[in-house]
Structures are given as structure tokens and as C-alpha cells.
Amino acid sequence: xxxxxxxxxxxxxxxxxxxxxxxxxxxxxxxxxxxxxxxxxxxxxxxxxxxxxxxxxxxxxxxxxxxxxxxxxxxxxxxxxxxxxxxxxxxxxxxxxxxxxxxxxxxxxxxxxxxxxxxxxx
Numbered sequence: 001x002x003x004x005x006x007x008x009x010x011x012x013x014x015x016x017x018x019x020x021x022x023x024x025x026x027x028x029x030x031x032x033x034x035x036x037x038x039x040x041x042x043x044x045x046x047x048x049x050x051x052x053x054x055x056x057x058x059x060x061x062x063x064x065x066x067x068x069x070x071x072x073x074x075x076x077x078x079x080x081x082x083x084x085x086x087x088x089x090x091x092x093x094x095x096x097x098x099x100x101x102x103x104x105x106x107x108x109x110x111x112x113x114x115x116x117x118x119x120x121x122x
Contacts, residue, residue, distance in 0.1 A: 002042045008064040019041060035119050045098075046098055046101055046102055049094045049095065049097070050095060050098035050099060051052075053091045053095065053098075054090040054091020054092065054094065054095060055076070055088065055090065055091065056095065057095040057096075057099060060088060060089055060092055060095065063088050063089070064089075067097055072087070074087075077089065112119075
């Protein structure tokens with residue numbers, strides 16, 4: 001029993017490489033940290049520009065529908081012109097770009113998962 005304990009201590013603290021253990025390169029860990037921070041930053045920008053910037057896209061949907069299908073005009077909602085006073089439509093280009101990126105991201109994630117399911121045969 002003491003011999004087993006001594007062997008365990010010796011194996012634990014020796015400096016020989018064990019080929020069965022996984023090796024981690026610091027560059028891989030650093031790359032993963034940077035990639036995760038980049039992904040979080042992109043997701044934050046996407047959600048913020050879609051849901052918060054200029055009141056968010058949901059504040060613009062109902063006025064847009066009323067303009068399209070009723071006799072109301074954009075001026076009724078404070079719209080004067082694109083670079084000037086836009087009223088409730090303030091920030092709509094950013095909201096639309098974020099919506100397009102969100103749709104593309106969702107489609108890409110869906111494609112990756114569908115491809116993985118076909119590859120595994122499930």
C-alpha cells in the first residue's frame with residue numbers, strides 16, 4: 001500500500017510527458033478566449049441594434065403597417081426626411097441591417113445543425 005502511494009506521488013510530480021494526456025497549447029487557449037469575446041461582442045451589437053437602438057424595430061413595425069395599409073402618412077409619425085427628423089422611425093437603417101444579420105445568423109445556425117443531423121444519420 002505504501003508502495004502504491006509512493007508510485008502515485010512519483011507519477012504525479014514527474015516531468016515526463018504522458019502521451020495519453022491531452023496537451024493544451026497556450027495559443028489555443030488564447031485564441032478561444034479572443035473568439036468567445038468576439039462572438040459575445042457581435043451578439044451584443046446584433047441584439048442591441050435590433051431591439052434598443054432608436055427605440056428598437058418593434059416600435060417601428062405598427063406605424064409602418066399603418067402607413068402601408070391605411071391613409072396615415074410618415075409625417076403623422078414625425079418623419080420629415082432621412083438625415084433630419086425621422087420621428088418614430090429614428091434609426092431604422094440600423095434596425096433593418098441588424099434584422100437581416102439576425103435572419104442570416106439564424107439560417108446559418110439552422111444549416112449547421114441540419115448538416116450535423118444528416119452527418120450523424122439521425
